[in-house]
């Protein structure tokens with residue numbers, strides 16, 4: 001047995017109790033998903049493609065009803081026409097904000113791609129250009145929501161409060177749905193006209209609850225992350241109140257058309273099957289994440305979150321402290337992927353991101369990060385953000401490759 005395999009066995013042993021916790025969440029979420037499938041009477045005819053305007057598209061309508069049931073909301077959008085997380089969140093913001101109103105982020109600076117949607121630099125087509133202003137409240141010193149700071153930042157103009165559940169490319173903890181509850185309650189009491197929008201990317205099915213359970217008006221994410229279960233080939237979802245979803249649907253298609261149109265001439269089956277798989281797939285990804293953290297800790301590296309810390313998303317950050325190590329780790333992950341294992345990732349200027357980014361992504365669905373993937377912005381403190389893993393054992397194997405690659409990392413000028 002190699003030293004690395006020996007260490008892996010110890011890490012796995014240490015993770016036993018943590019894995020049991022993940023499985024309990026999987027069981028609860030599987031129950032919720034199957035209850036929805038049963039009550040919506042899912043049948044083979046729902047998988048049938050449609051074309052043209054898509055009036056009365058049963059597959060589409062049933063998928064959206066399932067999403068609403070799973071998130072406990074009045075309505076939902078879940079469609080292949082949405083390109084990903086950024087697109088769903090942009091739809092929410094453009095749907096709910098009017099000129100002269102203000103967007104308030106309660107979780108500090110949002111995910112990189114949203115800065116252009118908001119218009120930090122006045123980008124054409126941005127909210128800023130439309131006359132929507134922006135403010136942010138930073139997270140508290142403990143990394144959690146600073147509720148007094150958020151409430152103190154609300155003005156007459158505030159119309160949307162935005163919360164990002166996942167850490168994204170930041171070294172902070174995820175914000176749990178439960179910890180959003182007191183803020184949502186306080187806002188609804190004093191300003192019921194304010195919409196609460198949650199970026200739920202990487203968050204769905206990580207815990208038994210979702211932000212919508214506590215009254216969030218719109219909860220959005222990508223289908224090539226958690227909710228697609230690794231099978232959905234593209235798409236995004238938004239679950240929320242009838243009123244919020246109605247406004248967002250007017251932006252998605254056109255006012256007056258809303259959710260009544262939109263066809264898809266591919267099978268809807270992967271979306272249904274992906275939804276069915278999602279609690280299990282997320283559990284597999286969580287196991288890979290906790291195992292990675294434990295391996296890192298045993299090797300003397302800093303893992304965030306720690307292997308046994310509560311998790312609010314599927315991201316595992318490792319602080320490697322050196323650009324060469326970042327590249328080596330990502331190449332190790334790539335070499336353990338099922339697709340493109342023979343390729344070697346390089347840092348590049350990716351659209352929507354401020355620093356160069358390196359991405360290891362050997363996925364069946366291009367860019368899917370519910371499949372094992374590892375990204376790193378090439379900036380201090382040279383942390384890698386790893387997520388996903390369709391199966392625990394394939395993830396385990398790739399992670400061992402990555403840690404082995406760290407033994408022999410290239411020198412890179414900073």
Ligand SMILES: *Cc1c(COP(=O)(O)O)cnc(C)c1O
Pocket residue numbers: 083084085086087111113164166167168199201202222
């Ligand atoms: C991935 C992600 C996004 C953007 O989603 P894309 O599908 O890449 O457009 C936004 N917010 C968070 C927290 C994410 O993880």
